[in-house]
Amino acid sequence: MYCRKAKLKFPLKSILEEYKCGKARFLTMLEESDDPVVKTVQPSLKSQRKWKVTEAVDEAKECLKLKEVIGQTQTDRRGLGSTKAKWWSKTEGKEKKGPDHR
Structure with missing residues (x-):
């Protein structure tokens, strides 16, 4: 079902990964x-034993905050300042939720 070489392959990499992303x-x-x-209630979401959603x-979120502390680094040959960085703390609304938000 998840074979990458078959002609009829499932478009997902893993059901578990989709489950975690959805939660x-x-x-x-x-x-948010x-x-x-809704903000004050904060219902508890059930998840697996080994993996907790919260x-x-x-x-x-901590990784994104650490990325802001480190700042923009050079990752390719274009050089510093060639790309504009979007910082997580300065984004609002749908941008903060990510590109996969529907």
Whole structure:
């Protein structure tokens, strides 16, 4: 089903990865809701024993904050300043939720 060489392949890399991404998106959507009631309730999302949604989202946010502290670094041959960096703390609304937000 997940074979990369077959003619009829499943478009997903892993069902588990899609499950985790969906749970993380749902938690982020609840945390950053415009509705004050939804923000204050903070329902607990059920997840697997070895993987916790809240820990994964918090870890991802910490990585983004660390990236801002480090600053923009050169990753290719174009040089510093050739690309404009988008910092997570300065984004708002749909930009903060990510490119996969629907």
